[in-house]
Amino acid sequence: MLPRRVSLISGVLVMNTAIVALAMVALWLVVDRVRTEEAERASDRAAAAIAEVVRPDLERALADRDLPALRLALAKAAHAASLTECRIVLGDNSVVADLETGAANLKALPAELPAVSTVGDAKRTFILEGGVGGRAILTLEVPAASARSEWLEVGFGGVCLAAVALLGFVSVRAQKRSMPVTQVSSALSSIQQGEKELAALELAESFGDVATAWNGLLKELASHRAKERFDSVLTRRTQGGERDEVVPRMVDALWHGVIAVDDELNIRYCNGAAAVFLCGTRDGLLGTPILDRIEDPQAKEKLGKLAGARSRGKIVIETRTGEGDNGAVLRISARPVGSGGGAVLLIEDVTQQRVADKSRNAFVEQATHELRTPLTNVRLYVEALVEKPDADVSTRSQHLNIINQEVRRLERIVGDMLSVSEIEAGSLKLAIHDVRLPALFADIEAEFSAPARAKNIALRFDLPPKLPTIVADRDKLILALTNVIGNAIKYTPEGGNVKVSVKADDSLIIDVADSGIGIAADDAERIFDRFYRARDPRVEKIVGTGLGLALAREVMRLHGGDVTVQSVPDRGSTFSIRMPLKAPLSRAA
Amino acid sequence: MEIREQQHGAIKALSPQGPICQADAAEFHKAVSAAIASSMGRCVVDLTATPFLDSQGLESILTLSETLSDSGQFLKLCGVCETVREILELTDLASSVEQYEDITSAVRSFL
Secondary structure, eight states: OOOTTOOHHHHHHHHHHHHHHHHHHHHHHHHHHHHHHHHHHHHHHHHHHHHHHHHHHHHHHHHTTOHHHHHHHHHHHHHHHTOSEEEEEOTTSOEEEESSTTOOOOSSOOSSOOOOOOOOOTTTEEEEEOGGGOEEEEEEEOOOOOOOOHHHHHHHHHHHHHHHHHHHHHHHHHHHHHHHHHHHHHHHHHHHTTOOOGGGGOOOGGGTHHHHHHHHHHHHHHHHHHHHHHHHHHHHHHTTOOOOSHHHHHHHTOSSEEEEEOTTOBEEEEOHHHHHHTTSOHHHHTTSBGGGGOOOHHHHHHHHTTGGGOOOSOEEEEEEESSGGGOEEEEEEEEEOSSSSOEEEEEEEOHHHHHHHHHHHHHHHHHHHHHHHHHHHHHHHHHHHHHOTTOOHHHHHHHHHHHHHHHHHHHHHHHHHHHHHHHHHTOOOOOOEEEEHHHHHHHHHHHHHHHHHHTTOEEEEEOOSOOOEEEEOHHHHHHHHHHHHHHHHHTSOTTOEEEEEEEESSEEEEEEEEOSSOOOGGGTTGGGSTTOOOSOHHHHTSOOOSOHHHHHHHHHHHTTOEEEEEEETTTEEEEEEEEEOOOOHHHHO | OOEEEEEETTEEEEEESSOBOHHHHHHHHHHHHHHHHHHTTOEEEEOTTOOOBOHHHHHHHHHHHHHHHTTTOOEEEESOOHHHHHHHHHTTOGGGEEEESSHHHHHHTTO
């Protein structure tokens, strides 16, 4: 196909024009050559004729050695014949007579003329016999007859103009006649480049038969395209593949998997989330049985009831895919669609919910155990006091002390739970006031000395001689410290050491170091998560809610500080509690 | 670039240690993509230790967000510092991701 704006006809015309012009120039050169040769021959004949006429007079004067007569005769002949050149030369090249004034260099003819050895152009040069004395050479040049014919030139020019005009006319006509072809070529290029609007490519009827034929072809093409579109739509509709483009986009935006299966439970549609949950790609899943993607036999059996419309109710199953941390728990809700078979399935990833459920159950179990122990102790000692009203004062006092300790333990557990609730709700707030650190540590030492003694643990408080009064929430600070120190005693075997060191410069730094079981590196940061308990089997034997350290860190962060840990398994741990010191409110006021 | 990975229940938390720039962006993208693929999208990116990110870091976050968006999920970021937050807002990427104050909040969003 010709590219746009290229016409084969115009190119041919240009070439034709060039060839004709070259032919005319060549013809002109040939004619000119012939005419020139003819003129030269005529000149030769004229020169010979003139020479024959003037020869007797000239030979007579030459024989008489009459130089003036010779020159006069030559001048007359030249004048009469309008010669352009006429001279007589002797054998030694001395000029006897010449039309040009001053060219003759001989004053008188010698008695003995020099011999003539060479003669020039035989057609224009003639030998004059000078009698006994010798010879001379006569040279004549007759003006060429006007070789050119004005009529011929005018005629030739006219023919050239006519030829050029004819070529121009033919060119214009050819371009006009080739216009439909150019338009068709342009239209074909547009179609090739993807032009869809065929009506825009039709040619005007003024272009004649070509336009009529071309427009007919376009109509046939449009009809063919329309039929193709119709067939495509019909095929999609009959195969159930027709969908509004908006709906799939909306379904794709869902974070739950959506799957449509046919009567034989082959996947006919799935969105992006479903493809992720089923560990496949959309195209790869289409047409495959959904049951191949279910590993749990019981779930597979339940879901299989949807095949052949054997079940008309909603089916909910939970199945696990994958192993370990990369696995997932999927809840699949399936429901048949109408009576024509097939079903729609909604898949939810409930992995994290199940993990949370497990943690919550573990917490409830731990909390119940934590609450039951002090409650049991309280009940037992109260019953003892009731059953033995006459017990001695020492026994009664001992029982009451134990009841008091267990009640405080209960209070602490309930306080922890309430604090967790406040943290969850984002409502944990500090009640800031002056806190005297010596009194605070005295209370804490008093609280933990008994439990430490019971486990034969050396609990030591390394306090500076003078501790300042700080601004903090005393109850929350005690909550954090009791959790950290309580853990140190709880996870340190009998006979171990727990040391509490306090520094108060720009910041309050409390290091709680123990010689306990230590914490594995993987658990070091996770132990501050709520409900998290280290995976050490020794930890599992010790009751605990998994809330203490999370609370301690939350409380210290509310104070602008933090709780960090450094630990070596089986060697012990050091928890560092830090918070910036602020001027006491009483002093600030 | 060090990228720490932690498991919070069923959630994978990835924490890049440093700015996400130039070659580190590709490494970050690769690590998060792998975590997303292995956890079915249950993944959180903790940017607590990321002071800033450059255009390649932004591009990796945008690509990850689009990948998750194809399956109806969102890229969840937490611990975003003020600089990174401003970058995300100025580039109109803030609306393409979910942001949480800390890892706990981000993990809870899966419930």
